[in-house]
Amino acid sequence: MELIKKILDGNEASAARLISMIEEGKEEGYKAIAELFPHTGKAHIIGITGAPGAGKSTIIDKLAIKFSETGKKTGIIAIDPTSIKSNGALLGDRVRMRGAENIEGIFIRSMAHRGYPGGIARATIGAVYVLEGLGKDVIIIESVGAGQTEVQISSVCDTVITVFTPDYGDDVQLMKAGIIEIGDxxxxxxxxxxxxxxxxxxxKAHVISSDKKDWQVPVIMAQAQRGEGIDTIMGAVESHLEYLKKNNPLGEYRAEKLKKLMFLFLKEELWAKAMKKWAGSGEIKDIVKMVENREIDLYSAVSRVADIMLPD
Ligand SMILES: Nc1nc2c(ncn2[C@@H]2O[C@H](COP(=O)(O)OP(=O)(O)O)[C@@H](O)[C@H]2O)c(=O)[nH]1
Ligand SMILES: [Mg+2]
Structure with missing residues (x-):
């Protein structure tokens, strides 16, 4: 396929085109991914999560520049719910990545999230494949801290960085929701x-009580705007990759996450297929009506619909 050849040659416009196709869920795009797949699996995939305004984009901007100084090519995927569409391009996080934007080898892509959370992981993994095809050594994914979404992003990434700010008091909820647990x-x-x-x-106190196996989660103070702490973050990112490779061959570590993603995607696929197949079903509409009229309890209703959709 011509598109794939161009991507493997490092053509960024072609990469951007294929990512758009995946975002739009185009069959052609998925076919291209299948062809690209043998060329993937080598990049270190890093996720950065945290509340809006915590400084994720600023950190990524500085990190990407550092990586490029060490000769590593970086791809950035910003899943940005605040993106504004302008001339067909998504702006938003890019605005915070002015430094990295113009450096050769750094590719930045914003992705709109389409309202349904499952779609994020689905489109993101496609974008990761494309950036790997482009020859990126490091791929950084930015996403806001929002429960389920975060869990999905962590399934896509090897290393997850969680960003808090000193007024994180508001984020106590995030910690309770397990957001802090997914941070490496x-x-x-x-x-x-x-x-x-x-x-x-x-x-730090919280992390010590919930540390991950034998990886001690570092808690790093930073001032991203001024570039302070970025070297320490970079060092931690590299140590984490070493740790993964040493203690748990990377393939094994990823296998677990891939399995999780596969079932997540499968759930969505089955749901979409079922909805399409049964959209016009009078039988199901009748059951919905009965629920609305309180003629039938929810357990019975769901069980009946499931039996219709998937008979024994
Ligand atoms: N005071 C202060 N502001 C910062 C720091 N790092 C980033 N900012 C600012 O915080 C705002 C939000 O940053 P941004 O990177 O867009 O956050 P994101 O929404 O998490 O991606 C911007 O105005 C940044 O310039 C910092 O260390 N100190
Ligand atoms: Mg941002």
Whole structure:
């Protein structure tokens, strides 16, 4: 396929085109991915999550520049719900990546999230394949901290960085929701703000009680805007990759995540297929009506619909 040849040759416009096709769920796009697949699997995939405004894009901008200084090509995928569409291009996070934007070898792509959370992982993994085909050594994915979405992003990534700010008090909910648990590295950004030391101490205490196997999650203070702490983050990212390779061959580590993603995608696929197949079903509409009129309880209704859709 001509498109694939161009991507493998490093043509960014072709890569952008294929990512769009995947975002739109085009059959042609999935076929191209199948052809691209043998050329993938080598990049280090890093996720950065955290509340809007925590400084994720600023950190990525600086990290990508550092990577490029060490000769590594970086691809950035920003899943940005605040993106504004302008001339067909998504702006938003790109605005915060002005430094990295013009460096050769760095490719930035914003992706709109399409309202349904499952779609994020689905389109993201496609974009990862494409960036690997482009020859990126490192792929950084930015996404906002939002429960289910985060869990999905962590399934796509080898290393997850969670970004908090000193006023993370509001984020206690995130911690309770397990957001902190998915971080392999935790960054307290905006350490110029009051309360940074306390926040770091608090989070360190929390992390110690919930550490991951034999990886001690580092809690790093940073001031991304000024580039402070970026070297430490970079070092932690590299140590985490070493750790994964040493203790758990990367293939094994990824296998577990891939299995999870496969069933996630399967669930969506089956749901979409069932909805399409049964959209006009009078039988199901009748059951829905009965639910609306409180003639039947929800358990019975769902069980009847499931039996219609998937008979024994
Ligand atoms: N005070 C302070 N502001 C920062 C720091 N890092 C980033 N910012 C600012 O915080 C705002 C949000 O940053 P951004 O990277 O877009 O956050 P994102 O939404 O998590 O991607 C921007 O105005 C940044 O310039 C920092 O260390 N200290
Ligand atoms: Mg951002």
């Amino acid at each position: 590295i935790i960054v307290i950004n905006k350490s110029d703000m009051p309360g940074a030391q306390e926040a770091t101490k608090d989070i």
